[in-house]
Amino acid sequence: MAQMRRTIFLTLFIVSFTLPYRAMAQGTLHFNHKSTNGSFAVQLWSFRDDFSKDVAGTLRRVRELGFREVELAGTYGMTAGQFRKELDKAGLKAISMHIEYATARDKIDEVIKDARILGVRDVGVPWIRSPFTKSDCLAAIAVFNRAGRKLAAAGLRFFYHLHGYEFVNDENGKGTLFDLLMAKTDRRYVYLQLDTYHVAYPGQDPVELLKKYPRRFISIHLKDLRKDTVGDDSGDYQEAAEVPIGQGKINWLELLKTARRQGIRRYILEHETSTVWLEIKESLNYLKTVYF
Numbered sequence: 170m171a172q173m174r175r176t177i178f179l180t181l182f183i184v185s186f187t188l189p190y191r192a193m194a195q196g197t198l199h200f201n202h203k204s205t206n207g208s209f210a211v212q213l214w215s216f217r218d219d220f221s222k223d224v225a226g227t228l229r230r231v232r233e234l235g236f237r238e239v240e241l242a243g244t245y246g247m248t249a250g251q252f253r254k255e256l257d258k259a260g261l262k263a264i265s266m267h268i269e270y271a272t273a274r275d276k277i278d279e280v281i282k283d284a285r286i287l288g289v290r291d292v293g294v295p296w297i298r299s300p301f302t303k304s305d306c307l308a309a310i311a312v313f314n315r316a317g318r319k320l321a322a323a324g325l326r327f328f329y330h331l332h333g334y335e336f337v338n339d340e341n342g343k344g345t346l347f348d349l350l351m352a353k354t355d356r357r358y359v360y361l362q363l364d365t366y367h368v369a370y371p372g373q374d375p376v377e378l379l380k381k382y383p384r385r386f387i388s389i390h391l392k393d394l395r396k397d398t399v400g401d402d403s404g405d406y407q408e409a410a411e412v413p414i415g416q417g418k419i420n421w422l423e424l425l426k427t428a429r430r431q432g433i434r435r436y437i438l439e440h441e442t443s444t445v446w447l448e449i450k451e452s453l454n455y456l457k458t459v460y461f
Contacts, residue, residue: 209456210264212390212439214242215449221245224252228259234449240437241266241287242295249283256287264435265291265388267330270298270309273316281323291387291435292320293328293362299404301334306346310353317358328360328387333367334404351382361385364439365419366392366411370400376420379427388435389428391452393417406441413448414438415455422459436460 211231213220219227224245231239239261244252256263266289268280273294284292297309309329317327335347342349351361363386368375379386394400396418398410415421428436438456440448 209236209391209453209460210238210240210435210437211236211449212240212242212267212437214267215438215440215445217242225255225258228255228261230446232259232261234446235453236261238262238264240264241289243267249286253287263287263289265289265293265328265437267293267295270294270296270312273327274312277316277319281320281325284320284325285323289325291326291328291360293330295330295362296332296404297334299332299334301337301346301404303340303342303346303349306335306349307353310350313359314355317355321358326360326387327358328362329354330362330390331364331367332404333364333371333400334402336371336373337402351385356385360387362388362390364390364392365424366390366394366406367404369394369419370398370405370407370410371402372400376423376427379424379431383431386428386431386433388437389424389433390437390439391456392439392441393419393452408442411440411442411448413440413455414452415459416451421456425460 211234213231216227216231219230224247237260239256241252241263247255253263266284266287272280273292280292284290294313298305313327313329320327329350331347335350336345338344339346339349361382363375363378365375367390368378375389391414393412393414394417395410395412398407398418400407400410411417425436438449438452440452442448
């Protein structure tokens with residue numbers, strides 16, 4: 170009997186060890202639900218037009234799509250407390266939130282207060298300005314380091330969301346202004362959110378960027394870019410260039426594998442198209458074939 174138990178244990182161990190690697194070889198990446206909170210999140214900016222008409226109803230529709238976690242981009246005229254109540258009613262949890270650059274610079278104490286009410290851990294800036302200059306970059310570095318230290322002291326994390334205009338050449342320096350940003354921000358307090366669309370639009374490779382700066386990214390915005398798109402470094406968004414995830418140029422299997430190896434656990438869908446509800450469904454259906 171003891172020998173049989175040892176044989177069964179050894180068999181189960183071998184199977185559990187080899188299955189993930191076999192899945193990768195077959196082109197499907199399976200993630201542990203506990204390590205990824207069991208689901209994708211969604212950036213509520215995707216539904217901004219609907220929120221302007223009906224906050225409670227829009228949150229219910231988001232939950233009906235299957236989402237449990239969301240990232241915030243404002244509270245649509247409500248206080249943080251009022252919006253938190255609506256999230257709770259809808260069965261949604263806010264995991265992170267975007268704030269304006271000026272707010273991070275001038276009102277970080279208010280941000281900390283709202284973040285605690287809303288229950289988020291991560292607070293990020295999604296936009297600085299475009300065109301983006303070296304003086305803009307140096308100013309942002311100072312703002313981000315200061316905001317990051319204050320948020321960390323409050324038990325929160327600060328991140329910057331890439332938007333594409335950072336990849337212009339560093340004037341009288343080496344590399345790009347994004348490289349400068351990474352070199353001068355304090356990695357203890359300043360993290361990054363990679364937006365796949367806004368990295369690919371100016372011609373960068375999201376996978377290579379993760380590899381170049383390992384352990385600096387804590388979350389990823391998932392958006393695909395039409396294969397024939399020729400973009401620029403303006404940071405602009407073009408609806409005609411966005412397609413549902415899996416139908417564009419992003420190598421999703423390689424991206425998710427690389428992100429997983431680096432310990433990234435936050436995967437946030439965002440669509441900015443006029444047919445967002447349909448495209449979110451299509452994207453979720455695709456991601457479940459390569460993610461779970």
